[in-house]
Structure formats: C-alpha cells, structure tokens
Amino acid sequence: MAKEPLFPNPQVKPPVKEDLKPAVAEAGKKEEIKPAAPAVTLKEIELELPITVKDLAVRLQEKPSVVIKMLMGLGVMAGINQSLGEAETEKICLKYGCRVKKAPGKEELVLGAHQQEDRQEDLKSCSAVVTFMGHVDHGKTSLLDAIRKTKVAESEHGGITQHIGAYRVVLPGGEITFLDTPGHEAFTAMRARGARITDIVVLVVAADDGVMPQTQEAIDHARAANVPIIVAINKVDRPQANIDRVKKQLSELGLAAEDWGGKTITVAVSAKTGQGIDDLLEMILLEAQMLELKSNPHRLARGVVIEAKMAQGRGPVVTLLVQNGTLHLNQNIIVGNFYGKVRAMFNDRGVSVVSAGPSLPIEALGISGIPEPGEQFFAIEEEKQAKELAQARLEKERQSQIREVKRISLEDLHAQIVAGKIKDLKLIIKADVQGSLEAIKNTLDKLNVSEIKLNIIHTGVGNINNSDAVLAMASDALVLGFNVTCDELAKETAAKEGLEVKIYNIIYELASDIKAAVEGMLEPKIKKVFLGRAEVRKVFKLSRAGTVAGCFVTKGKFNRSASVSLLRNGQPVFEGKISSLKRFKDDVREVAEGFECGMALAGFDQLLEGDIIEAYEIEKIARKL
Ligand code: GDP
Numbered sequence: 001m002a003k004e005p006l007f008p009n010p011q012v013k014p015p016v017k018e019d020l021k022p023a024v025a026e027a028g029k030k031e032e033i034k035p036a037a038p039a040v041t042l043k044e045i046e047l048e049l050p051i052t053v054k055d056l057a058v059r060l061q062e063k064p065s066v067v068i069k070m071l072m073g074l075g076v077m078a079g080i081n082q083s084l085g086e087a088e089t090e091k092i093c094l095k096y097g098c099r100v101k102k103a104p105g106k107e108e109l110v111l112g113a114h115q116q117e118d119r120q121e122d123l124k125s126c127s128a129v130v131t132f133m134g135h136v137d138h139g140k141t142s143l144l145d146a147i148r149k150t151k152v153a154e155s156e157h158g159g160i161t162q163h164i165g166a167y168r169v170v171l172p173g174g175e176i177t178f179l180d181t182p183g184h185e186a187f188t189a190m191r192a193r194g195a196r197i198t199d200i201v202v203l204v205v206a207a208d209d210g211v212m213p214q215t216q217e218a219i220d221h222a223r224a225a226n227v228p229i230i231v232a233i234n235k236v237d238r239p240q241a242n243i244d245r246v247k248k249q250l251s252e253l254g255l256a257a258e259d260w261g262g263k264t265i266t267v268a269v270s271a272k273t274g275q276g277i278d279d280l281l282e283m284i285l286l287e288a289q290m291l292e293l294k295s296n297p298h299r300l301a302r303g304v305v306i307e308a309k310m311a312q313g314r315g316p317v318v319t320l321l322v323q324n325g326t327l328h329l330n331q332n333i334i335v336g337n338f339y340g341k342v343r344a345m346f347n348d349r350g351v352s353v354v355s356a357g358p359s360l361p362i363e364a365l366g367i368s369g370i371p372e373p374g375e376q377f378f379a380i381e382e383e384k385q386a387k388e389l390a391q392a393r394l395e396k397e398r399q400s401q402i403r404e405v406k407r408i409s410l411e412d413l414h415a416q417i418v419a420g421k422i423k424d425l426k427l428i429i430k431a432d433v434q435g436s437l438e439a440i441k442n443t444l445d446k447l448n449v450s451e452i453k454l455n456i457i458h459t460g461v462g463n464i465n466n467s468d469a470v471l472a473m474a475s476d477a478l479v480l481g482f483n484v485t486c487d488e489l490a491k492e493t494a495a496k497e498g499l500e501v502k503i504y505n506i507i508y509e510l511a512s513d514i515k516a517a518v519e520g521m522l523e524p525k526i527k528k529v530f531l532g533r534a535e536v537r538k539v540f541k542l543s544r545a546g547t548v549a550g551c552f553v554t555k556g557k558f559n560r561s562a563s564v565s566l567l568r569n570g571q572p573v574f575e576g577k578i579s580s581l582k583r584f585k586d587d588v589r590e591v592a593e594g595f596e597c598g599m600a601l602a603g604f605d606q607l608l609e610g611d612i613i614e615a616y617e618i619e620k621i622a623r624k625l
Contacts, residue, residue, distance in 0.1 A: 166361035190374030439570030505530030532556030
C-alpha cells in the first residue's frame, strides 16, 4: 500500500523533524535563558470540541477521507460523522501545523453568568434542605406527614400543603425545607446527575426494629455525599421500643449519640403521638446554623428538579428547588434538554407566587418537557439562548451513540491511575455473610497497593441491589460481589450506565484482581472458576503421607485435580494443587458439599485448624471484565 503523505495539505507548512532539532538542542543548554526561536510557528485554530470528522476536515481544508485515514494511522477507527475527542483532534491538527484552541462551547457561552463565584458580601444565610432516609417502614413518610400537618397548619394560614415533592415549615427559630421523596436511592440517583440536593439527612430508625440493612445503606449513601446526619429514633411510643439498643447499634456504625460518648445529634420521636418532633426540628435548625448555609438571592437562579409530571390541562409541571439566586415569573430557564419561560409558579401550599429565592421549592409551568429529578436548571436572560442550548444538548445526545460518561472499570484502572485521573478507588462490596465481608476487608487492607487508596464506601450482606448500583454511579465506584448475585434492576442500571459489577467466589481472586488492575497487570486470558470451599477442622501428621487436613466442604465441591488457595484469617497463604483427596481410607475423585474429607496439599504441610481451602479450576478463555 502506498504510504499516505504525512502532511497532505501543501498550504500549511508542517513541522518537520529537522526544523525541531535546533530548538531541542538549544533548550538543553543551561546558560541559554532566552527561549530558542521556534523552528515552526504553529498556527492557532479555534475549534468547538468535540468536533466531527467532517467538520474538522472542512476547517483543515482537507478531504474527510484523508482525515479518516490519518485517524486510522493513530489507531482510531472513525466514520465521517463521528465526534472526535480533544486528544485525537490535537494530533490531527498538529500534522497540519496547527495548535487547537478550544472555542467556548454553547454551554459556556450561555451559562457563563452562572460560573461566576459569588462575592462574600452578597451571600446571605439561607435555610436548610432536609431529606429523610432509613429502612422501609421505619416511619419516614409518617414523620414527614406529622411535621407537615402540625407545623404547616400552625404557621401558615390556609395551611394545607399540596404534594409537590417538597414543603417548607416556618418556625420561630428559622425555616426548613423538607424533601418529600424519602429514600436514599432516589437521593443518590439525583446525586448521580450532579445535584447536591440536601444539606442535612435525618436518619430514621424504628426504636422497636433497630438498625436494619437499609439503615446501613442510608448511612453510607449520606456519607458518600458528605452530608451531615441527624438521627431520629422513631416509634418510641411502642412498648417494644428500645432506644438504648438502637443507640448501641448506631455507635457501632460510627454514629454514637452524645450520651454514648459521640457527637451525633439523636432525638427520640414518635410520628404517632408527636413526641419529640419539636426537639427534632430544633436540632435540625441548630445543625443548619452550624453549617452556616449561605446563598446569593440577587442573581440568576439555579437549582434542581425535585419531580416532574404531565398534568392535564397544565402541561409539564416541574417542581424546582432553587439553590442559588432568585427565580422570577416569566424568566427563561434551561433544564436538561428542555427550556421554557416560567408562565406560573406555585408554592407548596398551591399559592401563586411571582418569585422564589434560595431553598424554596416551587412548582413551575411553562417548561417544554418532563426533565428527570436531579437535573439542574439555570435561569437565562434570553429565550433564544435557552432554546438554542436545549437544542444543542438534544443534538449532542442524539449524536453520541456511545455514552460520554466513562465509568471506572478494572480494565482501564491502571491507565486512569497513570493519567492521574483517580487517586482513590471506591468500592462497594456485597457478600453472602458478614464473615466473608470481614475477610475481604482484611485481605484488601493488607493488599500492598501504594499507587492508590482503596476506599470501601459501602459493604453489606445480601445481593447487589439497585441502591448499590446508583451509589456506584453517583460515587464512581466499582461494585464487587462475593457469593451473591445481582438483582435484575441492578443489572439493568449497571448495563445502562456502563457500571462495572464483578462477582467472585474466591476471596483471593477478588483481591488479586484489584491488585492486578491497579498495577495494570490484569491478565485477561485466564479465568479461575470457583469449585468449592472447605474448612480445615483437624490436622493429622502422618509419617508416610505427611500432613493431612480433615476438612468439611462448606460450599460447592472439591475434585482431585483442582487448584487450591489456602486462606488463613482471610489472607492467602498458599496457592497450589491437591496431592491427595480421601473419604475415610479411600482415594476419591470428588467430594461434595456437606461431606467430610481428608486432604493433603502438594508442597505445603503447615496446615492449621480453621484454615479455609478454596478449590478452583483454571479456565483458559478470555475473561470478561
Ligand atoms: P416509611 O416506609 O419509612 O415511610 O414508613 P411509614 O411512614 O410508611 O411507616 C410505616 C408504618 O409504621 C406505618 O404503619 C405507620 O403507621 C407506622 N408508624 C410510623 N411511625 C410510627 C410511630 O411513631 N409510632 C407507631 N406506633 N407507628 C408508627
């Protein structure tokens, strides 16, 4: 094949190697302070990125086919309408003697005003936005209702709140906005869209039920979002209520109440009798005061979508929480791919309002569609700009067949570490039993990966659920399962969002995958297939056969030809093969779950009672990560 000329466009002078030589040599000389005259002056070309191959070709006055061939030379297979990233565009332009200058995109042009930092003197205190979280049935909805009924009716005449997804209470000591969408999953799904929607989380724990799996999930979700937690121990009216037991459980999770030597604000409440609710509100105000929440009411509003629906006769109805600035009637906003002039605004009591400042939730009419909860909105001066930006976003979404968000994955972990893109690897680990979790944590703790910090943001016993998937999404974490499966909904979310979920049956394999991935040594061609796990219950030293372990197969099966890992306190101690497998006195080929056997390992006789032996087969097929 004839070689493609490197610089096919004669109009632009390319940087030839010879030209660069003197510059490099000059730069090497210490005494030379004055920079050497560049051998080639790179022309600046202003491009809006990403740019399609076609548009780039037009700008370079080149045939698209030539650009496509050049890209192939760079290992990039691209069609004429494909968008190119910054790196590829730069490489191609360099071949034409051009340096890329990124033109401000539509986003920057239209939303430029929102990028400006607030001046200190413009900032005013604003009220807190609070979300209730906790295990199902522990009373989140009841508490929200109890507060709404008593406090809203008391403080406002007309009183009754509309359901708009958020409401506000006005107390003598201040105001609070409550988000009415309880549940950490919804909260984290919003966070995954880039929205920080809450200032304080109230963790609801039923006094009779205590800490449950979703209580722990909620704690981890709130912590991952870096939001302070206040604990409400609910249902204290119940005869089975045991407040101390809950406090003890919470202190084990790092949320010790003050009377348990900790700092967590903990209030005993009952949604049924109303006991403690005033205290809870007071504590929320106190926490809000300590957070010194501030915003600037005198600027264009921005905030977040709480919920959105289509209402008959009204069109799209969108509940917005203003987070900064003030939204005025008839102002234009952009929200996701939609835009519109705010035709009407209603507060949480259904009263029509003409403006809404920071921390206020309002229902807005006039938006062109139904945005997702968690989507951010921005007020924009000119309608034309809002419309154009919405169209540009829609166009971009249409064009990018492949999602732009690149999630973290074991496969390219090393590359991302080297590129300095990640400094800590966040992990969510689910396992069949608490013991396995401990062993995994132990093993990971001892993994010597200096390149990166392993940060376990959530662990739990049970299958991988959707809450794990959204947490991973919002926090850019990997999800690892051990002896568990992945729920259907979680699978869907993972597939849709390109999340990496990996399930293991061998602790050692999990740990070594992480280590290998960090070091960029992930071997794709070998797969260890878990066969079984056995516990060493007794150790016999026999003069002829050496050390034999009396084992009990707790899971799966063992066969004579299997490879084995020996784990002691969760740590791999030995990797090798079985040298003898017996049932009573007979050599056997296989021992199934629930049976005892005698086992000797080839080349290892330091077996101890309590050791765990894991058996696996090595499959030599491409491993999917
Ligand atoms: P959520 O799933 O956390 O929103 O829980 P709900 O608010 O739906 O409450 C679950 C159940 O517990 C309902 O039957 C409530 O009536 C009941 N419940 C909630 N709070 C209390 C309380 O303080 N005392 C008693 N006795 N029952 C409560």
